[in-house]
Amino acid sequence: MGRTRETSEARQRILETADRLFYAEGVRAVGIDRIIAEAEVAKMSLYKHFPSKDDLILAVLQYREGKVLEFFGAAMERHAKRTKDKLRAFFAALKDWFESPGFRGCAFQNAAVELADPTHAGTQFVKEHKRRFQAFLAGLVEEAVGKGAAKVAPAVGLLVEGAIVTAVIQGSPAAVDVARDAALKLVAEAKGV
Amino acid sequence: MGRTRETSEARQRILETADRLFYAEGVRAVGIDRIIAEAEVAKMSLYKHFPSKDDLILAVLQYREGKVLEFFGAAMERHAKRTKDKLRAFFAALKDWFESPGFRGCAFQNAAVELADPTHAGTQFVKEHKRRFQAFLAGLVEEAVGKGAAKVAPAVGLLVEGAIVTAVIQGSPAAVDVARDAALKLVAEAKGV
DNA sequence: ACAAGAACAGACAGGTCTGTATACTTCAGG
DNA sequence: CCTGAAGTATACAGACCTGTCTGTTCTTGT
Numbered sequence: 423m424g425r426t427r428e429t430s431e432a433r434q435r436i437l438e439t440a441d442r443l444f445y446a447e448g449v450r451a452v453g454i455d456r457i458i459a460e461a462e463v464a465k466m467s468l469y470k471h472f473p474s475k476d477d478l479i480l481a482v483l484q485y486r487e488g489k490v491l492e493f494f495g496a497a498m499e500r501h502a503k504r505t506k507d508k509l510r511a512f513f514a515a516l517k518d519w520f521e522s523p524g525f526r527g528c529a530f531q532n533a534a535v536e537l538a539d540p541t542h543a544g545t546q547f548v549k550e551h552k553r554r555f556q557a558f559l560a561g562l563v564e565e566a567v568g569k570g571a572a573k574v575a576p577a578v579g580l581l582v583e584g585a586i587v588t589a590v591i592q593g594s595p596a597a598v599d600v601a602r603d604a605a606l607k608l609v610a611e612a613k614g615v
Numbered sequence: 616m617g618r619t620r621e622t623s624e625a626r627q628r629i630l631e632t633a634d635r636l637f638y639a640e641g642v643r644a645v646g647i648d649r650i651i652a653e654a655e656v657a658k659m660s661l662y663k664h665f666p667s668k669d670d671l672i673l674a675v676l677q678y679r680e681g682k683v684l685e686f687f688g689a690a691m692e693r694h695a696k697r698t699k700d701k702l703r704a705f706f707a708a709l710k711d712w713f714e715s716p717g718f719r720g721c722a723f724q725n726a727a728v729e730l731a732d733p734t735h736a737g738t739q740f741v742k743e744h745k746r747r748f749q750a751f752l753a754g755l756v757e758e759a760v761g762k763g764a765a766k767v768a769p770a771v772g773l774l775v776e777g778a779i780v781t782a783v784i785q786g787s788p789a790a791v792d793v794a795r796d797a798a799l800k801l802v803a804e805a806k807g808v
Numbered sequence: 809a810c811a812a813g814a815a816c817a818g819a820c821a822g823g824t825c826t827g828t829a830t831a832c833t834t835c836a837g838g
Numbered sequence: 839c840c841t842g843a844a845g846t847a848t849a850c851a852g853a854c855c856t857g858t859c860t861g862t863t864c865t866t867g868t
Binding site for chain 1: 814815816817818
């Protein structure tokens with residue numbers, strides 16, 4: 423039989439191409455024609471899988487959340503061999519990301535800024551993603567600090583978000599070191615008390 | 616004589632209107648036609664004062680930097696009557712901003728994201744603005760902590776940036792309290808040592 | 809072999825975008 | 839009174855945008 427709707431090769435090619443272009447140039451700046459040309463796909467194929475561009479944007483964000491998870495999983499595991507501290511491994515992974523070619527900040531945040539519409543499904547998804555990401559981060563903090571994690575985890579989250587936007591604007595990954603040192607200081611203090 | 620080029624009424628109306636629309640909906644989403652309609656200005660007047668939309672974007676960013684300075688100056692002075700601590704007054708002013716109607720994050724950051732082009736004059740200006748803003752913040756930190764300011768000021772900057780993006784995505788000003796508490800903790804520790 | 813689903817190819821409609829061109833109005837200073 | 843600067847009004851070019859429509863080709867299960 424023909425490939426099922428969710429695993430179609432054309433669909434996958436569209437998702438990957440759109441993800442790459444959206445991240446590099448923005449969801450508003452990249453048009454449908456550009457995506458189908460680079461994905462080597464017919465326009466009707468795109469609209470069969472994604473009824474509108476807004477649907478495609480949402481699908482790309484969902485697709486990207488999976489990729490982000492994979493990236494941090496792999497990078498942290500790589501670093502875990504040096505430091506047993508998971509929080510340190512996370513910041514090392516963050517630095518890897520900042521230094522990766524084509525780094526342009528957080529795709530979710532960027533999309534939310536460009537959409538500029540709180541009712542857009544993509545904006546809603548970004549909000550939920552950030553909550554999930556913060557929960558993940560809180561888990562790492564809890565391993566480092568134990569019960570008092572609730573107190574410092576949100577501050578660590580702000581340091582991470584701040585480091586992301588600062589790194590992309592300054593065009594340098596240096597912010598991650600500042601964020602890591604401050605986060606470790608806050609964690610150490612929470613532990614000490 | 617006719618008003619000089621820099622103080623023309625039409626020019627001012629264009630700047631204010633463009634600033635309002637750009638901030639609310641984004642520099643890419645708002646077109647020239649929309650701006651001239653709401654500013655009640657002829658298209659040729661706009662292009663006389665700003666040769667291209669990119670020039671207008673840059674001019675709006677410069678105009679806005681002045682307004683931001685005014686806002687924080689006024690808000691901090693208002694709060695300075697309650698707390699003598701300038702850093703506390705700053706975070707109180709930040710909260711005022713987060714709670715102001717139509718808050719949509721940092722206009723400079725948003726513009727940089729939308730432009731998605733490091734060579735764009737607007738992007739360059741955003742980078743410089745952030746450096747100036749960080750210097751201003753470092754001044755506040757120095758008053759609180761003295762000589763050791765260089766150590767904690769960058770971290771406080773990340774907390775502030777993180778609070779801005781988090782507040783807009785979560786649609787709540789709660790992040791500012793987290794940022795303030797963490798910043799004061801870092802400052803207190805730097806002072807103690 | 810054949811029907812049906814999936815993808816391809818490309819034209820097209822209707823709208824929006826930036827930027828230019830043309831012609832008219834208003835008004836102040838010499 | 840006349841010149842020139844500033845602003846107004848409007849039409850237009852050329853590009854690009856999303857989404858639709860019509861056909862063709864390829865593959866695969868029955």
